Every structure is written in structure tokens, then in C-alpha cells.
Amino acid sequence: MTAHQSTDRRVVITGIGLTAPNGNNLTEFRQSLLQGKSGIRKVNVRYMGEVLAGLCDFDPLKYQKKKELRRGTRAGSIAIYCAREALADAKLDIGSIDRGRIGVYLGITEHGTVETENEIYEIKQYNYDIRYWSHHHNPRVVANNPAGEVTLNLGITGPHYTLGAACAGGNIGLIHGVQMLLLQEVDIALGGGVSESTGSFGIFAGFKNEGALAFHENPERACRPFDKDRNGVVVSEGGCIFVLERLSDALRRGAKIYGEVVGYAINSDATDFIFPNKERQVECMMLALKRAGISPGDIDIISTHGTGTVEGDAVECQAIKEVFGESPHACLNNTKSFIGHTMGAAGALELAGNLPSFEDHLVHPTINLDNLDPQCYLSNWVINKPRKVDKVDYILNNSFGMLGINSVVIVKRFAA
Amino acid sequence: MTRDQIKSVILEIIGQIIPDEDLSNLKGDIPIREQVELDSMDFLDIIMELRKRYGIEVPENDYPKLATLDGSVAYLEPLMKNL
Numbered sequence: 001m002t003a004h005q006s007t008d009r010r011v012v013i014t015g016i017g018l019t020a021p022n023g024n025n026l027t028e029f030r031q032s033l034l035q036g037k038s039g040i041r042k043v044n045v046r047y048m049g050e051v052l053a054g055l056c057d058f059d060p061l062k063y064q065k066k067k068e069l070r071r072g073t074r075a076g077s078i079a080i081y082c083a084r085e086a087l088a089d090a091k092l093d094i095g096s097i098d099r100g101r102i103g104v105y106l107g108i109t110e111h112g113t114v115e116t117e118n119e120i121y122e123i124k125q126y127n128y129d130i131r132y133w134s135h136h137h138n139p140r141v142v143a144n145n146p147a148g149e150v151t152l153n154l155g156i157t158g159p160h161y162t163l164g165a166a167c168a169g170g171n172i173g174l175i176h177g178v179q180m181l182l183l184q185e186v187d188i189a190l191g192g193g194v195s196e197s198t199g200s201f202g203i204f205a206g207f208k209n210e211g212a213l214a215f216h217e218n219p220e221r222a223c224r225p226f227d228k229d230r231n232g233v234v235v236s237e238g239g240c241i242f243v244l245e246r247l248s249d250a251l252r253r254g255a256k257i258y259g260e261v262v263g264y265a266i267n268s269d270a271t272d273f274i275f276p277n278k279e280r281q282v283e284c285m286m287l288a289l290k291r292a293g294i295s296p297g298d299i300d301i302i303s304t305h306g307t308g309t310v311e312g313d314a315v316e317c318q319a320i321k322e323v324f325g326e327s328p329h330a331c332l333n334n335t336k337s338f339i340g341h342t343m344g345a346a347g348a349l350e351l352a353g354n355l356p357s358f359e360d361h362l363v364h365p366t367i368n369l370d371n372l373d374p375q376c377y378l379s380n381w382v383i384n385k386p387r388k389v390d391k392v393d394y395i396l397n398n399s400f401g402m403l404g405i406n407s408v409v410i411v412k413r414f415a416a
Numbered sequence: 417m418t419r420d421q422i423k424s425v426i427l428e429i430i431g432q433i434i435p436d437e438d439l440s441n442l443k444g445d446i447p448i449r450e451q452v453e454l455d456s457m458d459f460l461d462i463i464m465e466l467r468k469r470y471g472i473e474v475p476e477n478d479y480p481k482l483a484t485l486d487g488s489v490a491y492l493e494p495l496m497k498n499l
Contacts, residue, residue: 066435071457131467135460 015090054236107169166401263292269404
């Protein structure tokens, strides 16, 4: 995965489609990140009442018929929107390429929770008579649903599935796409992640009863990773799908190249259901750096995972400190402070929002970081305002999840 | 309900299930599925809506009787006349 390898052993990003609570394409999203624009607001959730969340306002009818919307899931709609936008961005005409050589690999935190809750709510109105349980339930809740809806919408006949990887899902969807390209399983990989978790009261209630659901009188101030006053997660929906191609193919068709995926790693804590493990996070970052053939000092931006939980943020910072030192060369930022935790989409969205830095040399900030928690001290946080830097050659993107799944992706500015 | 009212109800339900389709020229004596995109899962939605709205239970063996609009009205008339 390094420059000395042949172009059919290198994988590049040639298209990006996304929807986030503060933008429905990369340009809008990037502008929001540079301008400090949050996407968090008050919403009403069944049984919960008013909670804080990030919702997306893309137009699902841009790429779907009303009937498809009625049949499918929110995650499916998000995935279709992102996939279509990504292919358009990559200037790939779906009608003129071999759809049997496209793979769809989407990371998810969970899927089916929303649909199951909805069905139980529905039959409750009929005294739990299961004759009122929808025949659409099973195709909606199968784990491959979001990726499968993409193939139905686009007529893609290559492989499709989701990768259940908790909140590391977005990174892992991308990593899996890279792996399938290197294995020559497909010629184009649509890799990334999606989440519809804001439709589930259970996700909110779970965080709340765990003491990890963020609250602030001003919704836009609620998600505050690494701040002393952080008090939990803001649940959001979203999606981000990358078009991934082997460099040889991208060069042949003259594609725009956002960056080259030069390193990645996935490992497991094997220690706890929810609490992170610093040593395993260190190992994960070190393995990604090793595979990229670079040292910590080569990284220019560290896109942190930090969700706003007391324990999780502190452990990540300690892990970063161990790998990069207390005063790293790399700038550090965090995207969740703007959009909340987009769960399965988080890793992909957080990477996407940083990729324009290769060209504009601006590092978007972390917002709501008013009083840096001493446990999270690192000297190079970019706080509240973007920072202009001389160059950005490497971005490292952390994404971790429950059950102790860690993932790291390293993307390099493309140089032929 | 009168036959016309039953027909309106059926068309309204179908319109809700396949909202992208134009139902204005639907012929009463030709199978609905030959005229518009309505698959077996959509058909089950019609059965479900009749159950939810009117408590009507259509046995699976009777599904073919609902193939056309006219057939549906004839089948449902005795079940809905007192609604």
C-alpha cells in the first residue's frame, strides 16, 4: 500500500457521497466544518420526549420512487442517496460500467432496531395481535438491508453486504472495500457507512440509562468531546460512501483522486463491552502506521473518534499521547462536536470532512472545546477556528466501537 | 357502503401503496397487476389495510377474487355493505 507498489496494488478515493446533519454533500459539509456550523437540534423521540439529535435533510425522492421509500428503510434511503452522489461525484456512469464488478460494503452500528420498534408500536395499537405485523418486516431488518437497497436501486449485481462494527463501522466499510479491490474481487468498491439510529428510542434510552446521553440547554453546545464539561453522546443519523478504485483504473479513466488509502488496521480490545482499552488503540494506530510505511511524525491531521463520553475521550487521548507524544506534529480535531455521533457513518463522514485539507491546507476545528480536560491534554488541538497549515500529506482517522473494536485509516495526499 | 364507495376505498388504498402510479385509467375487468406495477408484497398491503381499517379478513384462498377492481368490489360488497 505504498508508493513503490504497482498501481494495481494501490487504492484511491475517487468519489464521495454523503449526508450529515450539517450538509448533504462534501462542499456543504466542509463549509459547515470550517464555519463552525453545528447540526444538532431538539427532536421528539417516542417514549423519550425531547432529546438532542442530528438529523439529515437530504431529499430522498432525488433518487427513489415513493414506493421504494415506503418499502425500504431510512438506512436504505441514506445509503442510496450517498451511493448515487458518490458515483456522480466520481463521474462514473452506472449505465456504461460492468455492474457485476461493483461491490457495496457498508459499515453499520446496528440495523433493524428502528423497524422492529416501529412494528411493536404498531401492533400495540391492535392489542399485540400479530396479524398486524408487517410482511415487510424481514426484508427491512435483514442485516444487509442498507447495502441491498443500493443494489436494487442501481442494478448492481456484484457483492453487497454490511459490516456490523459498532461505531467503527464507517472506517471498516472503507477498509473492506480496499481489501476487496486488492483481492481483485471487484473493480469498483462503494465503501463507507450509514446510520438511522435516531429513529430508535432504544438507542437513546440505552445511552441515557448508561449515563452517557449528552444534554445542554443549547443543542449546538451539547456535543463537546474532550471538554471538562462533556456529558455524553449526541445520537445522529447520516451516511458517507466512498468510490474506491485501484489506482491503475483511476489513472486510466482520468479520475479525480481525493487521496490514497495507504494504511489501515482493525483489532479488538477483548476486555469490556463498553469501556475502551488504551493499549489496543495504541496497537491499532501503530499497525496502521507500519502498514503505511510511515512514522507518527509524518501524520499531519489526527481525526479523533472522541464521542463526548468521560472515559472514552480520555482513553483515546492517552493512546494518542503514547503513539504521537504530548506535543505531536499532527493537528488534532473532532467532527462529532459538530454533528454528534453518526454511529455507523461516523468514521467515513469524519474522514471525508478532512480530505479537502490536502488541497486547501486548512484543518477544521473541534468546536465546544471551551475547557480542555487535563486528561485529554495534547498540545496541538485545533479549537473553535480552522487552522491554516503549510501542507497536509497524511490524515489518520480513528474510529472505535462497543465490544472493543478499533479501526484506523490513513489516507495520503495523492502524488502520482 | 355502496359499490362506488367500496371502489373508491380500494383505489385509495392502492394509491397509497403504489403512489408513483397513475390509477385514473385503471380498467375494472383487467387484472390490476397487468395494468400497474403491483407485486405480491403490495397485494399483501391491500389485505393488511382492509384488516386495519375495516377488520375484514380475506382468506388466502380468496386472494384471486381480488385480482381485478370489479372482482374486488364484488367480493367486498357483502362484507362492507353495513359499514
